Amino acid sequence: MxxxxxxxxxxxxxxxxxxxxxxxxxxxxxxxxxxxxxxxxxxxxxxxxxxxxxxxxxxxxxxxxxxxxxxxxxxxxxxxxxxxxxxxxxxxxxxxxxxxxxxxxxxxxxxxxxxxxxxxxxxxxxxxxxxxxxxxxxxxxxxxxxxxxxxxxxxxxxxxxxxxxxxxxxxxxxxxxxEFPTDDKMREIIKVHYGNVDEKLVNEALRAFYDIRSMRDIQKKPSTSELLDWIQALQIAGCDVNTIAKEIPYMGVLLKKNQDIDTARAYTFRR
Amino acid sequence: MFLEFFKILRLHGLKISFDEWLVLMDALDRGLAGNSLMEFYYLCRNILIKTEADYDKFDMAFAEYFKGIESVDEIPDELKEWLSHGELERMLEDMPEWAKELDLDTLRQMFRERLQEQTEKHDGGNYWVGTGGTSPFGHGGYNPAGIRVGGQGRHQSAIQIAGERNFRDFRQDNELDTRQFQMAFRKLRQFSSRVDAAKTELDIDATIDATCDNAGLLKLVYEKPRKNTVKLLLLMDSDGSMRAYSRLCSQLFQAVNQSNHLKDLKIYYFHNCIYDYLYTDPYIIDGRWTETEWVLKNLGSDYKVIIVGDAAMSSYELTARGGNINWYAWNNEPGMDWLKRFKRSYHKVIWLNPIKESRWTHAWGARTIQMIREVFPMYELTLDGLDKGIHKLLTN
Structure with missing residues (x-):
């Protein structure tokens, strides 16, 4: 069979x-x-x-x-x-x-x-x-x-x-x-799609990603496909890896609603 | 047939039909559970459980039935046979006596010592860290209590996973997220073809008639599609004591707002009780309001009304003239009269209360909750409550 x-x-x-x-x-x-x-x-x-x-x-x-x-x-x-x-x-x-x-x-x-x-x-x-x-x-x-x-x-x-x-x-x-992929699984998925991405970048991106997902007031949580797009955007733009979790560049790729972007901004500024 | 497990599942409120049970038996006979309890766990769940809302109940039932699994003898014979259907690496009984009772601290200590002793690869033994053995360390083997080092857990993890209860959040009696609310609101529908819409569906019967009338030359007749006719008026208590439930209410609000299948939707806000004015936004600011009278006159009795509020207030707010908590909005008629006017104007009104039903009789405001319950059918604001309420809105 x-x-x-x-x-x-x-x-x-x-x-x-x-x-x-x-x-x-x-x-x-x-x-x-x-x-x-x-x-x-x-x-x-x-x-x-x-x-x-x-x-x-x-x-x-x-x-x-x-x-x-x-x-x-x-x-x-x-x-x-x-x-x-x-x-x-x-x-x-x-x-x-x-x-x-x-x-x-x-x-x-x-x-x-x-x-x-x-x-x-x-x-x-x-x-x-x-x-x-x-x-x-x-x-x-x-x-x-x-x-x-x-x-x-x-x-x-x-x-x-x-x-x-x-x-x-x-x-x-x-x-x-x-179930929504856990951190480990997500790394595997990223690897399948993009091969070996800079590990630091993945670490920071995932941290920001799961942070955003855990925010209470987010209405449309970013999903796997959005994360993949985002990582690609980060790679192409060559952002400074250290600022990813703090500044969340290209947030529009992750979050599609204005309201959610405002919420996420508010959270990250507070930190 | 270890029917006991079936009974326990049903006792936990899982509606498993005998058909599904037989499918499971069939699957086990074909050896689909492989040779591990873990695969058995997933097999049962795949076949018997049909919604993630029940995963938690299933986990609890599974843990209850298999809790004693550490003592290997208690695994029902059939199950043991099934588990050993595939290429089992070790028989379950094939386990040294000493391996049975070890607590975690001892294990950790032993593990550390063993690691220091060990200098090469070992597989299939009962002492060294390796694979396929009965040593408490390593992976792929069998030991009732042990430390897994990499690889796949083979026997233990099913109970552990069941014990972790990862799906607690999906239970139906929990508070819910927007999507679940939306799902409930989808039920709010009554179809009719008597609506204003483009005629897009071919009416076969009328086409045949028309064609005959047309001396056999084809003439197509279209009709209107059937559409939902439900109109909803949502009245929400805002501010004050409702702040505690703001998240829940905002989810409900979003769900209603996104329910684009309703024919019409009107939303107004009030503070504690309904008086002369209904506010147009949740900030309850004087002036940004509509006269309640206007609403009663202009929204026909075919609107279905859902009032959301904790119904907890001082009783004079319901019974007294000028009882309005807002000093500047003097009310000539007591709040109760306004509520009763809604009751008279609309055939279908329900009250959703974010306070749990079990606390209605002794929560703060129990008295006004009771008074309002006498006017409107009240349901708690959970998925179950909303379901019941919507059912009430649709039936006579």
Missing amino acids: KKFRGSSDYVASSELMNAVNVAIALEKPLLIKGEPGTGKTMLAQSIADALEMPLIIWSIKSTTKAQEGLYMYDTVQRLYDSQFGEGDVSDIKKYIKLGKLGEAFTSDEQAVLLIDEIDKADLEFPNDLLWELDKMEFYINETKEMIHTKHRPIVIITSNAEKELPDAFLRRCIFHYI
């Missing part, structure tokens, strides 16, 4: 790798939750890379319906075609377009299917997918055709906890919560 052991550009904790492998072995969807910027979406890419499988991404928006993931029946096109006598209208199949889920089911090789930010959709959305995710098959009413999987895809679902997901859905998933 294929086992996931992380990939060269993605640092996965052993717990996370465990969870991925359990989900693969039990053939159940893996539900990943965690603060923004903890690499939820990256995980699917990394699994696909590591196991050399194609990645199919279904990004969920607030208007997404479950049906769209299975297939769409283009009624309007068919009506128009019949009106103007174009194409073979009696061939309904022509007007059935598979969605992302359908694509993953019918893929000739096993695929990784990422259902990104499932909580963005309507509250009932996950319930509408129960059968499809469980049995990995669905029925096309218009053509009386059953779509079965050739190879069960590995399903990764991410959620930002904007909405609670229904119990029936949760019962069918393997769940893992990604």
Whole structure:
């Protein structure tokens, strides 16, 4: 059986790798939750890379319906075609377009299917997918055709906890919560992205970063991706390493809200 | 089947279904727990627990069940078998008697001495610092009490990690952050298609009718999408005794403010109780206000009202004319009458109180809390309380 052991550009904790492998072995969807910027979406890419499988991404928006993931029946096109006598209208199949889920089911090789930010959709959305995710098959009413999987895809679902997901859905998933990376883990991540960065710079930057995250009044805490951008900015600008924690240059890279920048300034001046 | 563990999990209030339990059994049979208690811990958590809010309860249950793990005999036979499913490096019983009881100080002392003695690499023994052995020092081996030197903890850490209770902050009965509040507010919705919006959705039935009427020439008919119709009026007590809860209230405020799914949102402030004027900002400055009368007249009864306040004040502030704590804003009608007017004007009103429910009967201001509770349903300002309150706002 294929086992996931992380990939060269993605640092996965052993717990996370465990969870991925359990989900693969039990053939159940893996539900990943965690603060923004903890690499939820990256995980699917990394699994696909590591196991050399194609990645199919279904990004969920607030208007997404479950049906769209299975297939769409283009009624309007068919009506128009019949009106103007174009194409073979009696061939309904022509007007059935598979969605992302359908694509993953019918893929000739096993695929990784990422259902990104499932909580963005309507509250009932996950319930509408129960059968499809469980049995990995669905029925096309218009053509009386059953779509079965050739190879069960590995399903990764991410959620930002904007909405609670229904119990029936949760019962069918393997769940893992990604904790915010600790100092050590963060160093590893920085190393994976930028190779060997000046250690002093990383020390100071991390100190400032975790300081800011621990400030009580910060509304949007900076996340991993912001830290990475910041370190890059610091490197390019060649700032004096000793002043980083004190002055926090390029604060705008870390904090995106004016209010937060003011708060952070106030804190650092007090020190 | 060590059902005892299942029972303990349920006793800790974890709603684990039997299905999930069977999945766990299946996973164990397939050897997915590897050969360590640590992996077993994560496996159980991955399969049985579906929200980080329950991680803490799970940790407590796990620690309770496996606390006696130091005495190796107590590990249930099945579990032992499962743990040894993989390529176990040492059997659990394979451990010298002397290794069982050592306290940390003795261990540290021994470690120091051992380090001084040792001059080369050792793996698999029971004395030197190395890997895979039963010596208390090193890693990858088994010793119930020991000092791990680098590498991966193999047997011990599950209990330790469970014991650390890293997920205490996620418990639902805790105070919450903005995001959690927001999540609760998302529930505040009632859908209807009778709203002003662009017609963007194809109405199949009407299209068929229209096309037939059009002598078979296609005519498309669109309809309005369904939208949330909930309007919210938020009244917040500011200043004074509420300062203690300012952080909590500001989080609630942000959550409401970011809830862009509401059809309309109006926010006003008051000090202790509602009188003739409602302030437009939380600084409660005379003049920056709107007449309460105007609000009652102009915001229809379909608004849902949430009042946030500690409801703790002197009782004359509720019952007396001129009871307003603000000397310059003389009120002709006592505060209680104003509250009752809100009750009459709006069908759905709830009161959220940052004071914990358990203290309502004996906190300072218990008397006015009681008086207000008789007018409005009151809930504590926690995730659970907010959930209940929002449920109340939506049901009849």
